[in-house]
Each structure stands twice: as structure tokens, then as C-alpha cells.
Amino acid sequence: MRPLHQSLPLKLLMAREAVMERFRPHLLAAGVTEQQWRVLRALCEREEVEAGELADAICLKLPSLSRIMADLSRDRLINRRNGVNDKRLRLVSITPKGRAVVEKMARHSEKEYAQIQEAVGAKAYAALMDDLEAAITKLNSLNQDARD
Amino acid sequence: MRPLHQSLPLKLLMAREAVMERFRPHLLAAGVTEQQWRVLRALCEREEVEAGELADAICLKLPSLSRIMADLSRDRLINRRNGVNDKRLRLVSITPKGRAVVEKMARHSEKEYAQIQEAVGAKAYAALMDDLEAAITKLNSLNQDARD
DNA sequence: AGCAAGTAATTAACATGTTAAATAAATGCC
DNA sequence: GGCATTTATTTAACATGTTAATTACTTGCT
Numbered sequence: 001m002r003p004l005h006q007s008l009p010l011k012l013l014m015a016r017e018a019v020m021e022r023f024r025p026h027l028l029a030a031g032v033t034e035q036q037w038r039v040l041r042a043l044c045e046r047e048e049v050e051a052g053e054l055a056d057a058i059c060l061k062l063p064s065l066s067r068i069m070a071d072l073s074r075d076r077l078i079n080r081r082n083g084v085n086d087k088r089l090r091l092v093s094i095t096p097k098g099r100a101v102v103e104k105m106a107r108h109s110e111k112e113y114a115q116i117q118e119a120v121g122a123k124a125y126a127a128l129m130d131d132l133e134a135a136i137t138k139l140n141s142l143n144q145d146a147r148d
Numbered sequence: 149m150r151p152l153h154q155s156l157p158l159k160l161l162m163a164r165e166a167v168m169e170r171f172r173p174h175l176l177a178a179g180v181t182e183q184q185w186r187v188l189r190a191l192c193e194r195e196e197v198e199a200g201e202l203a204d205a206i207c208l209k210l211p212s213l214s215r216i217m218a219d220l221s222r223d224r225l226i227n228r229r230n231g232v233n234d235k236r237l238r239l240v241s242i243t244p245k246g247r248a249v250v251e252k253m254a255r256h257s258e259k260e261y262a263q264i265q266e267a268v269g270a271k272a273y274a275a276l277m278d279d280l281e282a283a284i285t286k287l288n289s290l291n292q293d294a295r296d
Numbered sequence: 297a298g299c300a301a302g303t304a305a306t307t308a309a310c311a312t313g314t315t316a317a318a319t320a321a322a323t324g325c326c
Numbered sequence: 327g328g329c330a331t332t333t334a335t336t337t338a339a340c341a342t343g344t345t346a347a348t349t350a351c352t353t354g355c356t
Contacts, residue, residue, distance in 0.1 A: 016160040018287035119290040131276040132159040139166035142267040
């Protein structure tokens, strides 16, 4: 059996845990959960997205996203409306209030990124991001092949 | 606001998702959950561990581990006993039955790793593992400093 | 020795995620 | 054009994770 220390999923989990530990205090202060933050942040970059597309972009299952959006909508941080051509679609967008939350967080977030990059080293950080990106792409196409 | 695409936590999550997609069918076939698998695998390398130490090693909070161990113990895949010197401690070990499950999984697991390494590329894979390891170490010490 | 403070693990209450079934609408086939 | 099939999302039932409170024990102080 391959030693635990060589487990890729565990390393990814531990790295994520270590990174999130730095962001959690700011999320708490801003009053958003980790997942709500992912939603708001993704919406900042787009005018209006379909729920399913959003779910894929932020690695959430649709049922989870459904509940999270219900909360965000209740708090007026996002808007939802039905598609015009295709009425099954739910089109989601961020409100000014939601954007304000993101902008408040953004300052803290950038500070943390600076600290992280300094701790990890600028070069190592960039290499890690690139390696991850490449691995994700390759793995996704491997998985895609396996699905048919 | 930094684009979503440059989010380190999200990249780590996506990479983990992509990797786990390959292992999940085997876990399902072996009848263990992702977390049970982490426990069994960690125990394979050690004679007997304290619950807290185990939790840290596999990135699980103690209360979660507590429940998971209750199930594993009921199924006779692990043994638990109290410490002798320190009776607060719970010492956990794997049973032969547990070891059998791990060994069955191990074959499939190694095959998947081979496929993953081939897809990602041997060099890129090794680089990713090293970068992750280095980042985890650096981030942990950054977090440790922040705690005091 | 006796008690306050700290530590390891568990339990309880709650939040979140997941899988499967239900709903609603679009597409394609005859 | 009507009906079976597929697609997008939601709801429901359940499993899992999380935080805070509890239990049981140890340690250190006097």
C-alpha cells in the first residue's frame, strides 16, 4: 500500500485547509459562508449565469447551490429570474448589495494572498498554480473519456 | 477583485474533485466511504495511534472521526482501547478484517494512480506533489505563527 | 492530599452536502 | 400537434461535518 504521505487527494485537502485557515476569519467578519463567498465571487465576473453553469464553475452540486442561493436571495445579495427563451433556466446575478460585500472582502483577501505568496515564495506559488491548472485539465479529460 | 480562475482554494478543490472521481467507484465497491478509507489507510501504517493524532494526520475534526470510528468499530474494521498510562486517550488500530479491505482496494488504487500519472505526466505529477508538500509546510508554519 | 486548570475524546444541536425523486419545461419523433 | 424523452432545477430524505457543551481524566499548585 502506497504510504499515506503520497496520497494526492489528502495533500490537496491539507493544502486547501491550510489556505482556508487564512481566509476564514475574513469570511466570518463579512458574514458569508465559504460557499456563499464562492457564489458571490463567481457572479462578480459575469453578467448573468445559469444555475447549472454556476454550479460547475464553483464546484458545487446543484441541490447545494439551490439552497445557498435561496439564502443569498433572501438577503438580497443575488437576484434570480427565469429564462425567457428557455423557462427551465434560472438566471442568477449579483445585486449591488452583494457586490459591496465582495468589495469589502476583496481588500482583506488580497492582503492574505500577498502573505501566502510571500510565505510560499512567488515562484513556487506560480508553479503550484500552473501545475494545478494543468493537472485539472488533464484529469478532467481523462474523466470525460471514462464517462463514455 | 482577483478573478475566480486565480483562486487557490478553488483550484485545490477542483483538482481534488477530479482525482476523487477516479477513486469513488472503487470505494463504493469496497463498501467504505471516503473518510473511512482515510482512517483505514492511515492505520495501516501505524501500530496504534491516539484518536487526536489520527484526526490530524487525515484532516478530520475529532467529532467527525469519533462517529466514523464508531461505525468502523461496529463493523470490526478497527479496534479501540483506552490508554494505560493516560486513560483519556483512545488508542486505535486496524483489524485483520480492516487490513483485508485496504489490501483489496490497494490494487485498484495503484491502477488509478498509474492512469493519473500517465494522464498528468510523470514529471508534472512529481512536481505537483512536491509543490503541494512545500506549500503545506510553509502555510502551516505561517498559520502556526498567526495563532500565537 | 485536595482542588483548580488543562487536555482528550465524546455527545448534542445545528449547518451543510448528497442522492434520489419530483416538477416543469423543452425537444424530437410519428 | 400530441406524446415519449431529455434537460434544468428544486424538494425531500438522509448522511456527514462543525461548533459548543459535556465527560472523564491528568497535571500542577499550595
